[in-house]
Amino acid sequence: MLDSKWVREHAAEVRDAAVRKRLDATVVDSFLEKDQLHRELLLQVENLRAALKDSSKVLGKLSPEQREKNLSAQRASKTKLKDLEQQEQLLRSEVQALAMLLPMPPAADVPDGKDDSQNVEVARVGEIPQFDFQVLSHDDLGEKLGIIDIKRGVKLAGSRNYLLLGDAARLERAALQFALDHMLQRGFEMVSVPTLVKRECMEGTGYFPGGEEQAYLAERDDLALVGTAEVPLTSIHSGETLDFECLPLRRVALSPCYRREAGTYGKDTKGLYRVHQFWKVEQVVLGPACKDWSLEEHKIMLKHSSDLMEALELPYRVVNVCTGDLGQGQVQKFDIETWMPSRNAYGETHSASRFHDFQTRRLNLRYRPKDGGKPQFCHSLNNTVIASPRVLIALLENHQQADGSVRIPQVLWPYMGGQQVIGG
RNA sequence: GGAGAGAUGGCAGAGUGGCCGAAUGCGGCAGCUUGCUAAGCUGUUGAGUCGUUUUACGGCUCCGAGGGUUCAAAUCCCUCUCUCUCCGCCA
16 A cells, blocks of 8 residues: 555656556546545535534533524534535545555566566576486476375365375475574574464455455455465564564564465466465565665565575576566565476576565554654565475476486485485 | 453553543653662653644544444443453364
8 A cells, every 4th residue: 555645746656657567557546536535525524523523512511491402503514414424434435445456666677567578587596407318397207206196186176286295295394494494594583373364464465455366265254365474474563563673573484375376277287386275484574664774675585585595406597577567566576486497497486575665554564763753664575485386396307317316405304304315 | 152351542540421532650752850779850752634834733533343322422322353251162
């Protein structure tokens, strides 16, 4: 959400943001129009209410006979006020609904573009492996080794479901635990979060309205299964005013993630790339309302994740996500894409986003500045640390060997009870 | 799931229809004091929003949330949420 006052003063900038992000730009003008009407009406309502309050106070001090005389006039204004109030309330909710759709302007160095094909590579790290044998995809490899069973996953839960067995299940657990330890070493606080959350959390983090189709809803209880731990992690302090001393708040959580993948019919149907349920370690940072701090923290968070990919000996690249591929609330986003031999391409494994106060304004999450003064909305950021099974694609495919076995990167050995190879 | 109690400012806690955005205490901040052991004294101290002549002033809203009664609600009524206590169930 944006500050309404700011939107009024920077209408052109917001319109431009909508155009660049390929979102509906007409909401900006609808918002401004309704907002103007609403403020005019609000002024009327408040003036009438003030007058009514004044005369009501006088009324209390009058003699009973005098009071009776004045009551009828009072009742008439009251009726008028109620009518105006009703209009004002309706208009207000319309303005609020429109405000929820306004786009956060992207940072200056976000490349313009229509979709992910126009993201701009900013770094490329690690050697793409050259194989002198027939390379297998992770699902073929997994089937041969008897550690991935997609057919039966589908039998149990429908398309885009899977089973990991034996060493694949262990490798997943090892990678997730390694990722958590990696972040603990970097000073993050580990949190265990709810993954079935209230609507406010989904709205507060920017997933609703608009993303309802992507979420599994527990409608009977009006709860939603989260698609990422970003949702609960960012929402923890909603409605609170934090002390300056506790910022920045750096937290990490491992959680299951659920995504309906509506509208992706026929896309990435093979293997474990796009599935309904997966595990993810997510980092979330809340800090002061300072653009420079935010920008710096964004880089650091990106480095935490790229360091992890290097430890796992995986080749990857970083892309500066273009405006058309940016979410409504994101100021800037860097994706890490990891090399996946079966795709003969880099595939997205991480997404690092910076929001300024877009989420925190929706969440009403503030802090009291160091020098006192009015509470300010925090800045929020998040990034993937690791997501599985997607990372298993890269691990299995990049580290496969001629004899059909897969080597396990050294950093994971301790998490695999010393095991160094799968199969073979 | 059943029964009961409760929800007021940073915290504690008073307030049962108009003089209440709200006593008092603690904490915070500012100043003074520094011969009675970091204490004493004085002052100050919520948020949101709208307007204007915009470092200021004024209006309106906010006493868990929503609705109702009334000229007037923290206060009366209804619904919901949450917390606590007891019982039941349970990994």
